[in-house]
Amino acid sequence: MKNLLLPLLLCHVSSSVKHSLKFFLTASSGVPNFPQLVAAAVVDDLLAAYCDTDIKIIQPKYDWVKTALENNPQQLEWYTLHCFENLPHTYKARMDNLKQRFNQSGDLPSVSLLQKSPSSPLSCHATGFYPDRAMMFWRKDGEEIHEDVELGEILPNHDGSFQMSVDLNLSSVPPEDWRRYDCVFHLSGVKDHIVTTLDKAVIRTNMEKPSDMTVPITAAVIDLALILIAATGFVIYKKKTAKLPPSPPDSSSERSGKPSLET
Known part of the structure; x- marks a missing residue:
């Protein structure tokens, strides 16, 4: 927008007095009751002109x-073309690119239940959301709770998106009451929110489940048994071969040219 309005405004601001000139461009996507693109020129902190894709x-x-615009209809036509066709097309492509980068193409971020060990607090963790305006809390029977709850800070990810978590201390919660609790994540500007019910089956933990160890343990036992069988067989074979009498001389040696004892 700077290239569009700068020649027009400089024609007016031609004196030796210093003036400030600022340009603002706002692009949006999926925001109700708000134009896709708004461009504004501000001179000395006063709005000089603007355009948007709605009007x-x-x-x-x-x-x-x-x-100035009325006296230059070709300029007005050129500004109009860029304000309502070229710029919206360009910034739509940029918005689509941002959506892909931040994984916000209509899908909400991922929310997981994490726990280091059975005695550790349960963490409800959300990641991959943008912008960094979000709310996260635990509920019991549909009501927000604060006791035994610790809310973490919103932290940046390497790709420009954000993450946050809220912990719940389960030490005083009996297992039969777990499903009365749920974690709520709400992203600013998004109508729907993510609700994750407390369920042991969906908790991700660093502890390996015993069932996961069945296959490697069984394979190790089989390998050890095969080694023992092979070793035992080798020992028995050595003992048997040690007790055998020496082999008789080969008769072929008598025909090999050795002198005979007969006269």
Whole structure:
């Protein structure tokens, strides 16, 4: 937008007095009752002109801006083309790129239940969301709770998205009451929120389950048994071969040219 309005405003601001010129461009996607693109030019902290994709017309805020546009219809046509066709197309592509980067193409971020060990607090962890305006809390029977709850800070991820977690101390919660609890994650600007019910089956932990160890343990036992069988067989074979009488001389040796004892 700087390239579009700068020539127009500089025609007016041509004196030796210093003036400030600022440009603002706001692009949005999926925001209700808000234009896809808004562009504004501000001179000396006063709005000089603006355009947006809803009104489909450039709006001058002062008579000198309006006069300049009326006296230059080709310029007005060029500004209009860029305000309502070129720029929206360009920034739509950029918004689509941002959605892919932040994984916000209509899908909500991932929320998981994490626990280091059975005695550790249960963490409800959300990651991959953007922007960094979000709420997260635990509920019991649909009511938000604060006792035995610790809310963590919102932290950045390496890809520009964010993560956060809220912990729940389960030491005083009997297993039969677990399903009365749920974790709620709400992202600012998104109508729906994510509700994750406390269920032991979905908790991810660093502790390996015994069932996961069945196959490697069984394989190790089989390998050890095969080694023992092979070793035992080798020992028995050595003992048997040690007790055998020496082999008789080969008769072929008598035909090999050795002298005979007969006269």
